[in-house]
Amino acid sequence: MPDRNHQRPVPGRIRPPIGETYIIKQLLDIGAQTLLIPMVDSKEVAENLVKAVSYPPRGVRGVGAALARASRFNRIPDYLQTANDEICLLLQIESRAGLAALDEIASIDGVDGIFIGPADLAADMGHLGKPGAPEVQKEVEKALKRIQSHGKAAGILTADLSLARRYVDLGATFVAIGNDVTLFANATTRLIEEFNRTVSSQGSASSGSVY
Structure with a gap:
């Protein structure tokens, strides 16, 4: 993927359909380093996801990656010791429950960024198909500020370029526009x-x- 300033390739982000530990392990073992996990709505779920992307004692990721593609089939020295620091974990907030737990989630060590999913959030708020509804946008803007207050990267998806500019002005550091x-x-x-x-x-x- 290109960045907006220099059109340079940047690392891809993989979004699994669900944040199950075994799926996350498979993605990390094939070399994924940035994961975007959908539908995170509680501190407990977020804490379990941090464990899923981390080797013991911090987490529960299986060490089979020492023989997998992620370590170039055991050709990377000290892979097991350095892998935790090279993983970027992004969590998606897409519901009212997620918004309610946002500050707790954003305060967790190991969560690198939080991505707002406006379409599902709008649906959960009673505005199905209307992510631009004023009530939804009010919550989105507050959420972006809350995320940044914890020192975490804030992101969002929008196909509306005027909204994309608005989110950037509000401090969003990654905006998906397609x-x-x-x-x-x-x-x-x-x-x-x-x-x-x-x-x-x-x-x-x-x-x-x-x-």
Whole structure:
């Protein structure tokens, strides 16, 4: 992925479907270093996720990675001793329960950043399909400030570029403005529209059919 300033590649973030310990272990063992875990709504869940990404005694991550891709198949010296410090754990807050526990979650050592999921948050607040609703935006803005007050990175997703700018101005340090599915859908829509315009403009010059 490119960054917005220099178009340089930056490490990818992997978002598993659920924050189960065994799934997290598999992702870390293949070399993932930044994980974005969805639907975190309590301090207990967040603490368990910190344990899942950490080797003992801090956590419960299995040491099989010493023979896995993450350690270049045991070619990285002291991998087990340094791995904990190289993992970036980002947690997604997407519900009213998550907002209620936000300060407790953000205060946990080992949580590197918190990402607000506005679509699911809006749905949970009774504004299904309306993440831009004033009530939702009020809570989002308060949440971004609360996250930063704990010294953690604050992030959010939005396809609205004016909102993206607003979030950056509020101190968000990572703002997702698209994803692979929407980028692909938008690109194919533009391609089809361009093709149809081309065919229409040439229609009078040809009586053939295009398949």
